[in-house]
Amino acid sequence: MLRTVRRGLARIPASPVLLSDLLWASAILLSFVLGPRSASVREGAFCLTLATLVALRHRAPALVVTTGSAVWVIQAAVGVHASVWGVGYLLLVHAAGELATGRQSWLPLIAASLSALLVSWKAPVFLVPIVLCWNWGRRSREHRARLSELKDRAARLEREREEIRSKVVVAAEQARIAHELHDVVAHNISVMVIQADAAACVLDSSPQQAKEMVDTIASTGRAAQIELNRPLGILRGS
Known part of the structure; x- marks a missing residue:
């Protein structure tokens, strides 16, 4: 059984983004396991859901944020408070701002803002970190695009220099x-x-x-x- 699991893990392409998501998801699960023993089963279910969404945040960012927003509203409606939910949810918003393109780029922000208003409509303090994380993701994407453009330009100049040298x-x-x-x-x-x-x-x-x-x-x-x-x-x- 252990050998089969190792073979399955070996087939998964190791990338820094995937490893980062898995580490964040593991940290969320560990925070629940190592947390107070008075935590309920429902809190564990919400933490497991959040960890799963964090692990998939770079695969389908818009869908993950929309799903996370719905889960956040349900969590508030049933009166469950997961201590790590805020950090994990902001990770989802950041990934959506960084990766979602076109019309989908605004959908995660709208879903996150509506869920924040529904959860705390009297004092929507969660809107500020949500907007900041989403904008941070957008800036990260623009910075990465500029770096990619500079790398392509450098490679093109190197090829032209080689042609001129020849x-x-x-x-x-x-x-x-x-x-x-x-x-x-x-x-x-x-x-x-x-x-x-x-x-x-x-x-x-x-x-x-x-x-x-x-x-x-x-x-x-x-x-x-x-x-x-x-x-x-x-x-x-x-």
């Missing part, structure tokens, strides 16, 4: 290859021009020497072609 590296490599091509072409063309002028000068007086110079021009051209193939291949690859 382009700079490619441009530098292309400039180096272009300089190398210029040196190869300039050197070999200079040699070929000199050999061609010399061959033209000795063509009538020494045909054999002119033929050797022409061969030198051809070999220089082939060597230049081989030297040009390597940087041109790199440029085609980039």
Whole structure:
């Protein structure tokens, strides 16, 4: 049996939010267990209900606050006073303000305010902490949204910087290859021009020497072609 429970707990995704809710729910239950022995069974039932709602407050915040408001009114109507109800209920309101969006974002506040007025219509002192906790949740959501936006912007800037860095590296490599091509072409063309002028000068007086110079021009051209193939291949690859 214990092994089965451990396997079931291992399948539950461990997240800070879930662990926080479970810790708050456990604290509410412990406060009842360790509280005065004169506590009634109905108080225990309300504490168990509150602990369950706190454990689920990040799953369905609007529904949890609406349910908690109804339970709060019932608790006051039957004359049961649970000592930890106020703290737990404010946790529900905070989660609703933080997570509920759209039209649902106002529903928890309205439900909580109506329940506070029904519970203490002569002195609605509970409205102040309810509104403050709901607004605190809204501020937390806005702050989290800003942080997420800043993280996305930082990631986008990092990607753009990497792209720019890659382009700079490619441009530098292309400039180096272009300089190398210029040196190869300039050197070999200079040699070929000199050999061609010399061959033209000795063509009538020494045909054999002119033929050797022409061969030198051809070999220089082939060597230049081989030297040009390597940087041109790199440029085609980039």
